Every structure is written in C-alpha cells, then in structure tokens.
Amino acid sequence: MTSAAQLLSALRAHPEGVAGTDLCQQLGVTRAAVWSHIESLREAGFEIIASPHRGYQLVSAPSALLAVDLQSRHKKGQTIGNTIHVLAQTTSTNDEVSQAALENHPEGLVVFAECQSAGRGRMGRRWSSPTGRGLWFSVLLRPSLAPSECTQLTAASANALVRAIQSVTGITPEIKWPNDLLINGKKVAGILTEMSAELENVRSVILGIGIDVNQTASEFPADLRSIATSLKLATGKSVSRANLAEALLRELDHEYARILAGDFTAVAEEWANHCTTLGKLATIDMGTRRVRGRAEALDENGALLLRTEHGRIERIIGGEVTLTK
Amino acid sequence: MTSAAQLLSALRAHPEGVAGTDLCQQLGVTRAAVWSHIESLREAGFEIIASPHRGYQLVSAPSALLAVDLQSRHKKGQTIGNTIHVLAQTTSTNDEVSQAALENHPEGLVVFAECQSAGRGRMGRRWSSPTGRGLWFSVLLRPSLAPSECTQLTAASANALVRAIQSVTGITPEIKWPNDLLINGKKVAGILTEMSAELENVRSVILGIGIDVNQTASEFPADLRSIATSLKLATGKSVSRANLAEALLRELDHEYARILAGDFTAVAEEWANHCTTLGKLATIDMGTRRVRGRAEALDENGALLLRTEHGRIERIIGGEVTLTK
Numbered sequence: 001m002t003s004a005a006q007l008l009s010a011l012r013a014h015p016e017g018v019a020g021t022d023l024c025q026q027l028g029v030t031r032a033a034v035w036s037h038i039e040s041l042r043e044a045g046f047e048i049i050a051s052p053h054r055g056y057q058l059v060s061a062p063s064a065l066l067a068v069d070l071q072s073r074h075k076k077g078q079t080i081g082n083t084i085h086v087l088a089q090t091t092s093t094n095d096e097v098s099q100a101a102l103e104n105h106p107e108g109l110v111v112f113a114e115c116q117s118a119g120r121g122r123m124g125r126r127w128s129s130p131t132g133r134g135l136w137f138s139v140l141l142r143p144s145l146a147p148s149e150c151t152q153l154t155a156a157s158a159n160a161l162v163r164a165i166q167s168v169t170g171i172t173p174e175i176k177w178p179n180d181l182l183i184n185g186k187k188v189a190g191i192l193t194e195m196s197a198e199l200e201n202v203r204s205v206i207l208g209i210g211i212d213v214n215q216t217a218s219e220f221p222a223d224l225r226s227i228a229t230s231l232k233l234a235t236g237k238s239v240s241r242a243n244l245a246e247a248l249l250r251e252l253d254h255e256y257a258r259i260l261a262g263d264f265t266a267v268a269e270e271w272a273n274h275c276t277t278l279g280k281l282a283t284i285d286m287g288t289r290r291v292r293g294r295a296e297a298l299d300e301n302g303a304l305l306l307r308t309e310h311g312r313i314e315r316i317i318g319g320e321v322t323l324t325k
Numbered sequence: 326m327t328s329a330a331q332l333l334s335a336l337r338a339h340p341e342g343v344a345g346t347d348l349c350q351q352l353g354v355t356r357a358a359v360w361s362h363i364e365s366l367r368e369a370g371f372e373i374i375a376s377p378h379r380g381y382q383l384v385s386a387p388s389a390l391l392a393v394d395l396q397s398r399h400k401k402g403q404t405i406g407n408t409i410h411v412l413a414q415t416t417s418t419n420d421e422v423s424q425a426a427l428e429n430h431p432e433g434l435v436v437f438a439e440c441q442s443a444g445r446g447r448m449g450r451r452w453s454s455p456t457g458r459g460l461w462f463s464v465l466l467r468p469s470l471a472p473s474e475c476t477q478l479t480a481a482s483a484n485a486l487v488r489a490i491q492s493v494t495g496i497t498p499e500i501k502w503p504n505d506l507l508i509n510g511k512k513v514a515g516i517l518t519e520m521s522a523e524l525e526n527v528r529s530v531i532l533g534i535g536i537d538v539n540q541t542a543s544e545f546p547a548d549l550r551s552i553a554t555s556l557k558l559a560t561g562k563s564v565s566r567a568n569l570a571e572a573l574l575r576e577l578d579h580e581y582a583r584i585l586a587g588d589f590t591a592v593a594e595e596w597a598n599h600c601t602t603l604g605k606l607a608t609i610d611m612g613t614r615r616v617r618g619r620a621e622a623l624d625e626n627g628a629l630l631l632r633t634e635h636g637r638i639e640r641i642i643g644g645e646v647t648l649t650k
C-alpha cells in the first residue's frame with residue numbers, strides 16, 4: 001500500500017479525528033510527508049479538515065473512483081485487490097488484465113476503468129459502460145484448477161456480487177444462470193469469465209464484472225431500458241461506488257478462498273438459494289443447438305443440469321437462457 | 326502473397342527455367358519489377374541463374390528460414406499459413422501469437438523464429454531452441470469447439486507431424502501421448518496446445534510446435550543428449566527446414582479440416598496406429614496426483630483412457646507419462 005493509501009486508511013479508521021503525530025508514527029514518515037499526502041488527497045477531492053483539538057478528520061470522499069481510495073480499503077491477507085489500478089478509459093478491462101496475464105503478472109490484480117470504449121459481455125456482445133456510472137472491472141486469478149472446473153468461479157462470483165450488493169444497498173439481487181444478476185427481473189450486473197490454459201492446466205482466469213450503479217433511466221441505451229436497471233434506479237438513491245467496490249473485492253476474495261479450499265458444495269448451495277433459474281422451464285440457445293427443459297441443479301463444477309422433455313439430463317456449460325415459467 | 330513470393334513460387338514450378346516475359350505476365354508486373362525481385366531474392370541467398378535460352382532458373386535456396394520462401398509455398402485455400410512471419414529471435418513464438426490473438430488476428434497465422442530465448446514446453450518447462458537448427462513455430466486457430474474438445478487438436482497435430490516428417494525424411498516417428506514425437510525412443514519434437522476461452526466457447530487455440538531438425542549431438546544441452554535427437558542425427562544428413570515447414574503446414578491444415586468436419590474418429594485411428602503409449606503400462610504424474618495403469622485408448626475428445634490396477638478406467642487429459650513396459 002502506498003503511504004497516501006495508508007494515510008487514507010488511518011483517517012477512515014478514526015472518524016473522530018487523528019493527530020498528525022500519530023499519523024507520522026503509524027506511517028513511519030515525517031510531518032512534512034503527512035502534510036504533503038493530505039494536500040494530494042484534498043486535490044483528488046477528499047474533504048479533510050484539520051483542527052488543533054481533533055487533528056485530521058476525513059469528512060467526505062469524491063465520487064470519482066480512485067486507486068488510492070480502493071487501495072486504502074484493502075485488507076491484509078486478501079488476494080483479490082493486492083494490486084489495484086483505476087484507468088480513466090480503456091477498451092475493456094479484460095483486455096488490460098489479459099495483457100498483464102501474458103506478462104506473468106501474479107494473481108489478485110484488479111483493474112477498474114471509469115469508462116470502457118469496447119466493454120464486452122458474453123459471446124462477444126457489447127457491454128454499455130458509461131463514464132462514472134458503474135463499476136467496470138476485471139480480476140486476475142491463477143487457480144490450480146482444470147479448465148473444466150473453472151465454471152465454479154462463475155457461480156462463486158455471482159454469490160459475491162449478491163452479498164456485496166446486499167450489504168451496501170440492502171437489496172438482494174437474484175441470479176440468472178449462468179452470469180447475470182437481476183433486480184425486479186431486470187439485469188443489474190454481469191460476469192464474464194475468461195481463461196487461458198494449457199489443455200490440462202489453467203494458466204489464468206479473468207473475471208470481468210460490470211455493475212450498473214448510478215445510471216438514471218435515460219442514461220441507458222434505448223434498447224436496454226426495458227431490460228436493464230441500476231442500483232440507483234432500484235433504491236432511489238446514489239450508491240457509493242467505492243463502498244461497493246470494497247465490499248465486492250472482499251466478497252470475491254472470500255468466495256475464491258472457498259473454491260480453492262474445495263468447498264464448492266457450500267458455494268453451490270448459497271448460489272441455488274439466490275437463483276431464479278432453478279425449477280423453471282428454460283430454453284437454452286447454444287449457437288448451433290437449442291435445448292429445452294426444467295433447470296434442476298448445478299453439478300459439481302457449476303454446470304447447469306437441465307431435465308429435457310424426454311426426461312434426460314443435459315449438462316449445460318453456457319448459452320443464452322430464456323425462462324418460460 | 327507478395328510479388329517476391331509469387332516469383333519464387335513460379336521459379337519453383339518451372340525447374341527447367343522460365344522466361345522473364347512469362348514471369349511479367351504471371352505476376353502482372355514490369356520487367357524492371359521482376360529484375361528487382363530477382364535481385365532481392367539473390368541477396369537473401371537464393372541462387373538464381375539467368376540465361377538467354379532457359380530464362381530464369383532457381384538453383385538453390387539458402388538454409389536460413391525466410392518468410393518469402395515459406396509464403397511462396399503456401400497453397401491457395403489452405404487456412405494454416407495464410408499469414409507467415411519469420412522472426413530472427415523472440416522469447417517464445419507462442420507469446421507472439423498470443424499477442425496477435427489478443428489483437429483479434431484471424432486464424433491461420435503462423436510465426437516462426439530462428440531462435441527462442443524462452444521457448445517453452447508443457448507445464449512451463451524450458452524448450453531448447455538453438456539458432457537455425459530446428460523449426461520453432463506457433464499457429465493461431467479459432468475453431469468452433471468447446472474447451473473440452475480442444476484435446477482433439479493435440480492428437481491431430483501429432484498426426485500432421487508424423488506425416489510431414491515421414492514425407493520429408495522417410496522416417497516414421499512414434500507418438501508418445503500426449504504431445505511428444507520420438508525416433509528410436511528419443512524425443513525429436515513436441516507440441517504445446519494453449520487456449521483462450523470463455524467458459525463455453527474457445528476464442529483461440531495456439532499450437533506451439535518445436536522440431537529438432539539439424540542439431541548435431543554436441544549441440545544439445547548435456548542433460549538432453551541421452552533423451553533427445555534431431556532429424557539430422559536420425560537420418561545422417563541435413564534436412565531442408567523450408568521443405569519440412571511446407572509439409573508441416575500442409576499436413577496441419579489437412580488435419581485441422583478433419584477436426585472441423587467432425588471426423589475425429591479417423592484422426593484418432595491414425596493417431597493410435599503411430600502411438601507407442603497404447604497397450605503399455607504407464608505411470609502418469611499430474612502434479613498433485615499419480616495414476617498407474619494400462620493405456621487402452623483415446624476417448625472421443627483425445628483424452629487417454631487408462632485402466633488402473635483396480636480395473637477402473639481413468640480419463641487423463643494431460644500429465645507426465647513414464648512408460649514401464
């Protein structure tokens with residue numbers, strides 16, 4: 001963590017204020033350095049007051065997503081978010097993290113962008129990512145999993161998103177298999193899981209996550225207005241993206257640890273409790289093939305088990321789901 | 326194909342010589358252009374004689390691997406090799422092609438390097454790639470396959486290598502599952518299959534291929550001398566790398582077409598005929614787990630079916646194989 005992030009972390013830990021001398025000790029830097037970091041944080045939009053009695057006090061944070069802010073919220077021992085970058089704009093945060101993966105960056109890296117010019121959803125679809133309105137980010141993982149086990153990570157990520165959104169907004173989204181989160185039947189978030197592998201070994205997995213946070217209805221493209229929503233539209237008020245990002249990285253880290261510990265059963269149970277797809281009749285389009293049946297369960301790797309009209313169980317890894325009942 | 330490659334192709338098609346005017350017509354360029362291309366080919370090391378009676382005649386080609394040479398051998402309609410680059414040196418040709426894949430390069434791209442500073446085999450192992458002694462190259466594919474079906478491509482590539490080596494040297498190598506080619510029990514070539522995928526869809530597959538062609542015994546690292554060989558050591562004479570590369574790209578294209586046509590049964594049969602692993606007792610190390618049993622067959626996706634001591638069939642995607650009998 002940089003000194004500025006440490007300083008921010010210390011200010012947040014002491015909402016009642018903290019003395020400059022205490023900050024010097026905690027950070028192991030001079031008073032001049034503390035002063036200089038306070039100034040740079042103020043320039044970035046943090047409101048910090050200084051008084052002889054209370055010392056320094058953090059009053060408010062800017063609405064922009066800042067790396068120093070997110071870094072200051074990172075808990076020691078957490079893999080996800082051990083390195084955090086925030087870009088003003090990029091094509092797609094998955095592209096950024098793919099590039100880092102190629103260059104052998106260790107796992108845990110998280111790249112956010114305020115705006116993506118070519119954000120993508122599954123199957124090469126476009127993902128609308130307007131500036132400053134959502135959380136668009138990607139996470140680099142290097143799990144010891146076989147390629148076929150990586151479907152577990154999509155279910156685990158969906159759980160993390162449910163819990164993070166719940167803890168910050170009080171609303172519990174539903175999961176639509178395999179990778180969408182819905183509020184009132186409208187899509188509020190999506191997960192794109194990409195991997196790079198030798199045949200038997202996964203080299204890297206990139207979780208691309210997009211969450212519609214503070215869009216108003218008119219800020220959605222016209223064709224999405226009837227099927228998409230934002231947390232602001234659902235709750236009636238703006239949501240702090242930094243608070244949400246902090247909760248997301250914490251919950252993703254928690255779920256990732258469960259997968260690595262081999263505890264997918266617990267992950268799948270929690271997932272099933274939040275999933276609107278199970279029990280419903282579903283039509284699944286897989287490009288060249290269409291299957292129809294009742295969604296019964298997740299298998300041990302996170303694939304959907306569908307009982308077809310002929311009573312046979314089909315194992316589905318991915319595809320376009322339409323729920324009929 | 327560039328004009329220089331077309332010219333070379335025309336010279337090769339007329340070993341008896343071809344008139345300058347005919348070359349102008351075939352290429353649709355001026356005599357001055359033909360002359361200038363002839364000069365640049367000569368500078369690159371091609372011996373081309375010109376006589377009033379016979380016209381231009383290609384006498385010999387340089388031993389260096391040249392893009393213009395390989396391009397001139399590309400057959401119309403062949404996917405693999407529709408774009409060919411030859412680099413003097415790189416870290417690993419798989420890195421080069423991974424980068425191109427990220428940048429949305431279409432399939433068929435082949436990148437050769439005269440020397441790799443960080444050539445790799447399976448499981449992150451080093452692959453010795455001394456300058457000008459072998460063929461070190463990678464192929465970009467974008468098949469409509471599920472990740473689990475990509476094991477088919479390793480078997481298909483092994484077939485292509487067997488046939489190409491056979492056609493150029495007369496020697497038939499054996500296949501050691503999953504990705505090694507042996508001559509007299511010593512390794513002469515290897516295949517590294519890497520993929521990038523969404524969970525359900527393969528985005529790209531990179532075939533990394535290394536063939537030891539013209540090394541003498543002393544040119545192998547000391548620790549490899551007893552287990553590795555080259556085509557030159559096996560045949561007693563130098564092998565034209567360009568001829569071999571041409572045969573390889575042709576055979577790889579042929580096998581790829583079979584996989585895309587869904588004809589893996591034929592691929593697997595041919596593979597089984599050349600495979601030393603089948604029928605033998607094998608110990609397979611998969612990092613965290615070791616399995617021992619008799620190698621019985623390939624399944625429909627190219628995984629090895631091993632009958633264990635307890636009579637159970639284990640399906641093995643990859644691992645380190647030691648044959649015991």
